[in-house]
Amino acid sequence: MPAYQREEEPLLQFPPDFLWGSAISAHQTEGGNNNQWTEWEKQPGNIVDGSVSGRADDFYHLYEHDLDLAKELGHNTFRFSVEWSRIEPGEGEWNAREIEHYRMVLKAIRRRGLEPLITLHHFTNPIWMEAGGGWPDSRSVELFGRYTSYLAEKLGDLVGIWTAINEPTAYASMSYMHGKFPPCEKDPSKYGLVLRHMLLAHAEAYHAIHDVLGKNRTKDAPKVGTVKDMTYFQAFDEESPEDRNEAASLHQSYNASFLDAIDTGRIGPPMGQGELIPTVEDTWDFLGFNYYTRRLVGERVRNHPNKSTAPPRKDSLGETDMGWEIYPQGIYELLKWLKSYGKPIYITENGTAVHDDKIRSMFIVLHLEQVHRAITELGADVRAYYYWSLMDNFEWNSGFNKRFGLVEVDYKTLKRKSRPSAYVYRDIIMNNGITAKTLNEYKKHAATLVGNKH
Secondary structure, three states: OOOOOOOOOOOEEOOOOOEEEEEOOHHHHOOOOOEHHHHHHOOOOOOOOOOOOOOOOOHHHHHHHHHHHHHHOOOOEEEEEOOHHHHOOEOOEOOHHHHHHHHHHHHHHHHOOOEEEEEEEOOOOEHHHHHOOOOOOOHHHHHHHHHHHHHHHHHOOOOOEEEEEEOHHHHHHHHHOOOOOOOOOOOHHHHHHHHHHHHHHHHHHHHHHHHHHOOOOOOOOOEEEEEEEEEEEEEOOOOOHHHHHHHHHHHHHHHHHHHHHHHHOEEOOOOOOOEEOHHHOOOOOEEEEEEEEEEEEOHHHHOOOOOOOOOOOOOOOOEOOOOOEOOOHHHHHHHHHHHHHOOOEEEEEEOOOOOOHHHHHHHHHHHHHHHHHHHHHHOOOEEEEEEEOOEOOOOHHHOOOOOOOOEEEOOOOOOEEEOHHHHHHHHHHHHOEEOHHHHHHHHHHHHHHHHHHO
16 A cells, blocks of 8 residues: 655645545445345346446445445445345345345444444345335335334444435336336336435435434434435526526436425425425435436437537536546535535535546545635535445446446456545545645546546
8 A cells, every 4th residue: 555645734734533435335345145136137138247246345244344444444434235125135025134134234334433324224124125116106105114113223422423225216217117127117196206215215214313312412412414316417508598497307306306395395396296294394414415426408309419418518527437527616516515514514425437537536636625615615515425436336227347446446356446536535635635646636637538538
């Protein structure tokens, strides 16, 4: 590991006690799972590279080693998910051995001085739950609430920060609107229904965790939040009212509607017709959000020969291996809007899949520059940043060929190797900020990328 040497004071200093870490999910890293994804992967053509998750990174057995890496890289927090199908392999059947496994993982996290952030649902359902109707079935709310209560009872002494459902809008849209994730349906009515049930399940989980762990405690009171996927929608022609209206409409439907419902308890489209459900109101102690990219919208985008991408703009830094544009300012624009909710903000995912690791370093530095800008210029109450992801993993229907990790994984041997970007991030953490030297280096690299495009 390259030695850390503090050469200068940070130019961009982050608040004291800021949480710095990375994130993973159970199905993408653990290996050996048995859920609706496991079955779906086996069907030819469903995974782009023809792989199945299989043993994945084998984090299930190698977690001590991987947490050592996180600690060595300076992280002071760690976000991961538990696998519902391990905990409840049959309806109402609880697996004490798997609970003990997750207790050992949590203890290992804490032994290394990392604060765990636990997510209870990250895209995967037990096979019995999916077979019984999945999230379109109203019973899903009750089932998830029961599962949450059980976990709060069994793990609550080791967990201070909880999130219920990861990226509900992404899950609902990919599974029931675009038909790319199991069960691969294209039904707008089910899309809205799934989002509604996930909203109600989030509220159920919020109350269950606080009820079990004691809402009135102060020192050890749990923090329960949401993790919302967000895209920065921007008008391609900012002088066009039509383009601006389209961007605003997409922002409201994709980014805002779910959060507005949690904030006010009033359930708007596509989840409802504006009815008030008091038990949903203010069911968050913090706001977690995931940011990866900008989406340009408008007439020129719709009429472009490749409908999935916009014509390039002068401020574009190019695309990642996922086909997502690199646009750091988008995280600032979203933080500007999120500040209005008045909740502490945790950036629960921000990362990139690229083969050129210097671009990954640039991505981290320039996005954190915009986060710092939001904190200092706007007073945004940002308290945590989690890079996605600690290590390469099974990237859902893309398989193993999209590499997001700070740590490279050789899938033949499962050997781990920290990339240079991991040390760039480590130095930012150790400084609790970004030095002028680091910022200037990656701004120059960004300028080179822009220059090469135009």
